[in-house]
Amino acid sequence: xxxxxxxxxxxxxxxxxxxxxxxxxxxxxxxxxxxxxxxxxxxxxxxxxxxxxxxxxxxxxxxxxxxxxxxxxxxxxxxxxxxxxxxxxxxxxxxxxxxxxxxxxxxxxxxxxxxxxxxxxxxxxxxxxxxxxxxxxxxxxxxxxxxxxxxxxxxxxxxxxxxxxxxxxxxxxxxxxxxxxxxxxxxxxxxxxxxxxxxxxxxxxxxxxxxxxxxxxxxxxxxxxxxxxxxxxxxxxxxxxxxxxxxxxxxxxxxxxxxxxxxxxxxxxxxxxxxxxxxxxxxxxxxxxxxxxxxxxxxxxxxxxxxxxxxxxxxxxxxxxxxxxxxxxxxxxxxxxxxxxxxxxxxxxxxxxxxxxxxxxxxxxxxxxxxxxxxxxxxxxxxxxxxxxxxxxxxxxxxxxxxxxxxxxxxxxxxxxxxxxxxxxxxxxxxxxxxxxxxxxxxxxxxxxxxxxxxxxxxxxxxxxxxxxxxxxxxxxxxxxxxxxxxxxxxxxxxxxxx
Numbered sequence: 001x002x003x004x005x006x007x008x009x010x011x012x013x014x015x016x017x018x019x020x021x022x023x024x025x026x027x028x029x030x031x032x033x034x035x036x037x038x039x040x041x042x043x044x045x046x047x048x049x050x051x052x053x054x055x056x057x058x059x060x061x062x063x064x065x066x067x068x069x070x071x072x073x074x075x076x077x078x079x080x081x082x083x084x085x086x087x088x089x090x091x092x093x094x095x096x097x098x099x100x101x102x103x104x105x106x107x108x109x110x111x112x113x114x115x116x117x118x119x120x121x122x123x124x125x126x127x128x129x130x131x132x133x134x135x136x137x138x139x140x141x142x143x144x145x146x147x148x149x150x151x152x153x154x155x156x157x158x159x160x161x162x163x164x165x166x167x168x169x170x171x172x173x174x175x176x177x178x179x180x181x182x183x184x185x186x187x188x189x190x191x192x193x194x195x196x197x198x199x200x201x202x203x204x205x206x207x208x209x210x211x212x213x214x215x216x217x218x219x220x221x222x223x224x225x226x227x228x229x230x231x232x233x234x235x236x237x238x239x240x241x242x243x244x245x246x247x248x249x250x251x252x253x254x255x256x257x258x259x260x261x262x263x264x265x266x267x268x269x270x271x272x273x274x275x276x277x278x279x280x281x282x283x284x285x286x287x288x289x290x291x292x293x294x295x296x297x298x299x300x301x302x303x304x305x306x307x308x309x310x311x312x313x314x315x316x317x318x319x320x321x322x323x324x325x326x327x328x329x330x331x332x333x334x335x336x337x338x339x340x341x342x343x344x345x346x347x348x349x350x351x352x353x354x355x356x357x358x359x360x361x362x363x364x365x366x367x368x369x370x371x372x373x374x375x376x377x378x379x380x381x382x383x384x385x386x387x388x389x390x391x392x393x394x395x396x397x398x399x400x401x402x403x404x405x406x407x408x409x410x411x412x413x414x415x416x417x418x419x420x421x422x423x424x425x426x427x428x429x430x431x432x433x434x435x436x437x438x439x440x441x442x443x444x445x446x447x448x449x450x451x452x453x454x455x456x457x458x459x460x461x462x463x464x465x466x467x468x469x470x471x472x473x474x475x476x477x478x479x480x481x482x483x484x485x486x487x488x489x490x491x492x493x494x495x496x497x498x499x
Contacts (some may be wrong), residue, residue: 093359096304097146104207120153141253152190169197201490211498223488243498254279260290281312305354307337314342332359350376394420402464402489412457428476437462
């Protein structure tokens with residue numbers, strides 16, 4: 001039987017080895033428009049071929065005989081290469097708790113919260129699937145056991161190394177009941193004692209292609225001019241905006257209406273792709289003004305089957321259903337205890353029995369297709385990324401320092417990055433703000449491919465407004481190469497664009 005198959009060879013190193021098991025191998029020289037047909041006579045042996053410096057590729061069609069399963073291996077390896085280029089976000093089934101593992105295309109790991117006591121093994125199971133044994137960065141959003149309880153188990157029992165940890169700080173103000181709590185002391189010994197205090201406006205150095213910005217911490221929000229700290233532990237959670245090119249993801253621990261309202265009033269987070277529901281879908285979170293600002297296409301609720309909390313609440317789900325545009329809402333577990341708790345349709349719930357660890361929901365972001373995929377059980381839902389980067393941008397705005405320590409007129413900074421693949425002359429380019437004032441780039445000549453250049457204002461007419469502005473980067477032909485809008489700034493804190 002003759003079977004035709006299609007191969008897509010990934011553009012990797014010229015001397016990489018390709019393995020095929022077939023009767024014929026046809027190599028086409030595209031430069032000279034000629035082909036070479038090789039007869040493989042020894043059908044029961046494995047053949048290896050190298051790409052040379054000529055422009056070679058395997059023709060689309062080749063003949064497969066009785067060893068078709070070798071071809072399956074080739075396709076499997078190829079798909080693995082493609083899969084490795086994606087951003088993955090695992091909403092791990094930790095019942096009535098939170099544990100979100102973010103894995104960059106470079107296999108760097110960011111763990112946000114760690115579930116309850118004993119949940120370290122659930123996180124480790126996902127790590128084992130990925131073949132990683134280190135958490136590069138851990139963020140504890142706030143000091144409740146269902147958000148930090150599993151980290152000591154992950155470190156001590158599962159032997160996972162945590163390179164760097166962040167929390168909301170201010171432990172000196174915690175009540176003695178919390179300071180004497182066994183699970184809190186376990187957290188402290190595992191990572192908390194060395195955790196850095198993450199403050200609003202700060203960015204986490206996770207991956208060069210991914211921006212992680214702290215929007216709120218301790219109840220204080222980025223852009224808040226007269227900061228008022230929170231008083232409730234839930235509402236003092238760290239909230240993060242994570243951006244991977246055009247893809248935007250918001251996760252806020254257990255923040256509630258008070259902090260959400262300040263985020264909305266300052267327009268700090270708008271038009272995200274995915275929102276992990278604050279406080280497990282509680283009625284005290286996901287307030288109207290906040291949701292009208294973030295307008296997510298997808299909402300993920302990390303919840304359990306817990307009669308005490310009854311999450312997610314019916315009123316919250318009803319509100320989501322009445323939003324316009326209406327988001328698609330997913331739950332990790334089905335709530336089965338009655339009362340004020342509710343559920344989405346079974347199709348949108350990962351674990352329908354809520355008795356095991358099958359409720360993990362995976363989001364995979366693929367920039368090459370400009371889509372992201374929601375997966376659990378045998379379900380798959382595909383969504384377009386909302387905000388695409390400006391097409392064919394040669395140079396992008398990488399970060400701003402709008403509020404430097406010192407004189408704004410001299411020390412404001414803009415960092416540009418060349419992503420074009422070639423060196424670019426930018427001497428005739430300029431920046432422009434909403435008022436129409438400009439900031440000339442005449443002090444720089446060329447930005448090398450892959451290079452980031454910091455440009456000081458040095459009394460240019462255009463300024464970076466501390467209270468927010470829109471900045472355009474314009475090339476010598478008058479074409480907009482990049483644009484960035486920000487809503488406020490903090491003294492000495494650089495604003496990462498995520499572009």
